[in-house]
Amino acid sequence: MTSWSNEDEIHTPIIQRGNGIAYRDPVWDHHARDGSLVLWRQQKLAQGKGKPVWMGIHFARLRRAMDRLLCQVCAQPAEDTERGTLFLTGNTPRGPIKDRELTTHPPVCLPCAAESVAKCPHLLRGFVAARVAEVRPWGVGGTRYVPGLLSSRPMPLPEPERMSYDDDRIGWMHASHPFVELLGCRPVDLTEELLEADLLQGAL
Numbered sequence: 001m002t003s004w005s006n007e008d009e010i011h012t013p014i015i016q017r018g019n020g021i022a023y024r025d026p027v028w029d030h031h032a033r034d035g036s037l038v039l040w041r042q043q044k045l046a047q048g049k050g051k052p053v054w055m056g057i058h059f060a061r062l063r064r065a066m067d068r069l070l071c072q073v074c075a076q077p078a079e080d081t082e083r084g085t086l087f088l089t090g091n092t093p094r095g096p097i098k099d100r101e102l103t104t105h106p107p108v109c110l111p112c113a114a115e116s117v118a119k120c121p122h123l124l125r126g127f128v129a130a131r132v133a134e135v136r137p138w139g140v141g142g143t144r145y146v147p148g149l150l151s152s153r154p155m156p157l158p159e160p161e162r163m164s165y166d167d168d169r170i171g172w173m174h175a176s177h178p179f180v181e182l183l184g185c186r187p188v189d190l191t192e193e194l195l196e197a198d199l200l201q202g203a204l
């Protein structure tokens with residue numbers, strides 16, 4: 001999901017059309033819309049070319065991982081219909097992952113979770129893990145535009161926002177991140193999961 005230095009964002013003029021924004025170029029516009037017709041930011045595809053960008057996320061790969069429930073590290077299928085798909089959250093002080101919680105981070109497969117822990121053993125203490133029965137698309141994160149006051153050019157708002165697909169203003173979003181809702185969350189102990197799968201020895 002990391003973006004690479006040759007994967008520049010493609011900036012193309014944005015106009016107001018109906019109750020929302022559109023790319024002026026209809027071909028780009030068509031290409032950039034998801035199944036709910038939300039407009040997505042576009043980046044060149046050149047995975048592995050140049051250098052990985054620190055903290056850089058490739059919008060299309062992130063979306064693909066979330067749509068197909070691919071592991072956020074190795075991009076292999078992470079969905080586990082028997083036990084529930086494994087989601088992890090980072091190391092901020094917080095309680096367990098709650099049912100119906102929203103996230104923009106795709107799931108992770110157990111071998112990749114083990115590898116991450118092997119690189120940074122302190123992560124075991126920081127991670128909050130849950131097995132999730134159902135992952136439902138909720139909305140997008142990105143930049144919201146508003147109608148231009150003096151011209152027909154819509155204006156981007158400075159602060160990033162997240163918005164549900166149900167919101168009437170969704171057509172004004174220039175999306176960069178998918179948000180999904182995690183349903184049927186069961187908190188799990190990652191250490192126990194790795195022990196059970198015999199992955200902890202290699203990890204520590």
Ligand SMILES: [Zn+2]
Nearest residue numbers: 071074109112
């Ligand atoms: Zn993986």
